[in-house]
Amino acid sequence: MLAELSPALIAEVELATKLLKSKQRICVLTGAGISAESGIPTFRDKQTGLWENYGVEDLATPDAFIRDPKLVWSWYQWRRQVVADKKPNPAHDALAQWQYHAQSSNQQVTLITQNVDDLHEQASSTVTHLHGNLWCNRCSQCERPYPNQARNSYSGENALSFDETLMTCEHCDGYIRPDIVWFGEALPVDEWQAAENAATNCEVFISIGTSSLVYPAAGLSQLAKQNGAKVIEINPDPTPNTLVDITLAEKAGIILPLLIQEITSL
Incomplete structure (x- = not known):
């Protein structure tokens, strides 16, 4: 009212x-x-737990992914878990x-x-x-969308897990990354x-x-x-x-x- x-x-x-x-x-x-x-949580909120010692430059830039793709992928899998029930x-x-x-x-x-x-x-x-979209992925090299990228692939039967293991593109062997616009990207x-x-x-x-x-x-x-x-x-x-x-x-x-x-x- x-x-x-x-x-x-x-x-x-x-x-x-x-x-x-x-x-x-x-x-x-x-x-x-x-x-x-x-x-x-907003991106400007203080990171918690395992991530509190990392900054934007460690988790959300192209250079960060080149330097440590496992770290960046793990953080995005964690973010997906946080958002999944919202x-x-x-x-x-x-x-x-x-x-x-x-x-x-x-x-x-x-x-x-x-x-x-x-x-x-x-x-x-x-x-x-x-x-970009948190529930979508693409190849970091050839830019092809990665299959099973709908949000509902992360829940229900045959769910895509929040596994932190890096995945590679079947076309070029490049690492799969979140289809997110990182800092420094267009x-x-x-x-x-x-x-x-x-x-x-x-x-x-x-x-x-x-x-x-x-x-x-x-x-x-x-x-x-x-x-x-x-x-x-x-x-x-x-x-x-x-x-x-x-x-x-x-x-x-x-x-x-x-x-x-x-x-x-x-």
Whole structure:
């Protein structure tokens, strides 16, 4: 209920509702904050247990994989175990509901994510992944996708285990790596082009649970603003971003269900 929010936040939600009801082309970018509400640690969270003495340069760069592929593969298998039982939260569900509703209305809701989990897909959203997919693998040499890369290969009957043993490509003998965009690597061309197009052509750009610090994804809001779009930020800890027109300073799981209910109501 809107009444449970502060008067200032209610006013911002009402502004956002009025704006979004009047526009057709919406671009949504989600970041680590929305997944954190489902219990998935963000990359900036302190590593724990066996991994607390390792940094980004040891676990998530091309050089790290060349230097110690077993270490990097083991860490990603551990990450998959951490994420395996996580489910979409009300924010994911609300975005999926909005996309479904848009099919029968005059809106286009394009969803882009920096996250590598599949919680948007679990909620039945159509989403473009800028940083890859944790449940997919590919060859580190020839780039071919590795078979059995669907998430459900990691559960149920004949499950692919979280074995830390390195695997090799049947085509070139290269080591199999996670299909993730590591630090220092370029974003996938098709996905980035889709994100750029959506940001350029949108009338409203919504940033959810992202610090707006990781480029080039952080530049999407700038691109949208330059082309005349209004910018809405949903984040319990708002960023000092002068581009933002409306700030909804609350968890996405609280704000989005309320906002989408208002937008989709007759």
